[in-house]
Amino acid sequence: MSLRTALPRAWANQAPWLFWLRPLSALYAAVTGFQRLLYRLDIKKAYESPVPVMVIGNITVGGSGKTPLLIELVRYLQQEQKLGVGVISRGYGGEASTFPRIVHADDSAKVVGDEPLLIVQQTGVPMAVGANRQAAIECLLAHVAAEGSSLNLILSDDGLQHLALGRKLEWIVLDANRGIGKGWLLPAGFLRESPDRLNTATVIEHSDFPLTDDPEAGQSIYQMRLIPGDLLPLDQSMDPRAAPQPPQRVHAVAGIGNPARFFTSLRHLGFDVIEHAFADHHPYQLSDVQFKDTLPIITTAKDAQRLQGLIQQAWILPVKAWLSPACYSLLYRQLLEIGVLPDRRQIQR
Known part of the structure; x- marks a missing residue:
């Protein structure tokens, strides 16, 4: 078992031996x-970018x-607010010979990374x-200018801890089911930053509860x-009507940050799941x-980027982020405050 899989398993089980890593956490x-x-x-x-930057990250x-979440924000900003939006990412797992580079929908996940390719394709x-x-x-701005367009806002996919990047807004996604564990920093715990960091940015709780706008709930x-x-076929030539149906027994393949959530989702849909968990961004072999x-075989949309061309007989479970109305109201106010959106009340006067 590799360290990339051993540590997440230990964090999930709160293994007692993690205590002995506390000195490394202090360092x-x-x-x-x-x-x-x-x-x-x-x-x-x-x-400081000439275009305002909003970081979407986690601790x-x-x-x-x-x-x-980032995909839903792009949709909202483009379609409902009519803004010019661009995205930057580290492109983890990408093996292109030259960086930075623009991501195209027909790129390979091996070249640009699975998450960037998924974002652009969707x-x-x-x-x-x-x-x-x-x-x-700078690469993004040059590309957009060459296309004859402009940007009003740049979303950074992760980069919360990348202090060299100035930003106007920060949204932190927190898994409400997982929480912050014991509050320990790496490597004894799974926190990249102290829990106090949650007090300095907008926190979006990712939970399984029904969405609410009632603070008393x-x-x-x-x-x-x-x-x-x-379910969607990995191979577009397959008939979508042939997709497996609950309570069928299936192989669930996930190389994401939290495979357990994917397995739980399939069980909630009624499938009998055989779990196959891999490390995040796992480079799949046949x-x-x-x-x-x-x-x-059922996998995630992110894993599908790395399974393309490797297997054909597999199915993708797509997911969509649904946000409470308060998230959109808050974002609208924040964009007004940083000057990305015009104050329509002043325009009307």
Whole structure:
């Protein structure tokens, strides 16, 4: 078992031996705290983009629903607010020879990363990937200008802890079911930053509860849920009507930050699930998905990017982020405050 799979399993089970990693967590806190101090004292300076930046990130390691949220925000900003939106990402897992680079819908996940490819395929948004966020933004702006367009807002897919990137807004996605564990930093716990960080940004709780705008319900009014859609074939030549149906027994394949949530979703739909969990961004080999039976395989939309061309007989469970109305109202106010949206009340006067 690799460290990439052993640690998440230990965090989930709150393994007692994690306590002995606390000194390493203290060292991690000291190093990251010193980095933040350098930026706070202006010894190091963050890059300020000519276009406002909104970071969508988390303080935990593992899946929190960040990518579906970003896809929904792109839809809202493009379609309902008519804004020019671009996206940048580190492009984790991408093996292109040159970065930064623009992501195209016909790219390979192996080249640009699975999450960026999924975002572009589902939204058509202009997107640049690269570990250097400043270079990615400059690449994105040059691409948009060459297309004869302009941007009003740039969304950063992750990058919350990337202090070299200046930002106007921060939204943190928090898995309400998982919470913050014992509140321990890496590697003893799964926190990238102290829980106090939640007090400095907008927190969107990803939960399984019905969405509400009632603060007296004991839940945050800034909530999101992931709603599963109909199963789609990995191979477009397959008939969608042949999709497996509950209570059929299926192989569930997930190499995402939180595979357990995917397995639970399939069980809620009524499937009898055989779990196959892999590390996030797992580079699949054929042997990973070769089973001794002919039971159907169901995977995530993110995993599908890395399984394309490897297998054909598989099904994708797409999900869509649904946000409580308060999230959209808050975002509208925030965009007014940073000057991305015009104050229509002043225009009317």
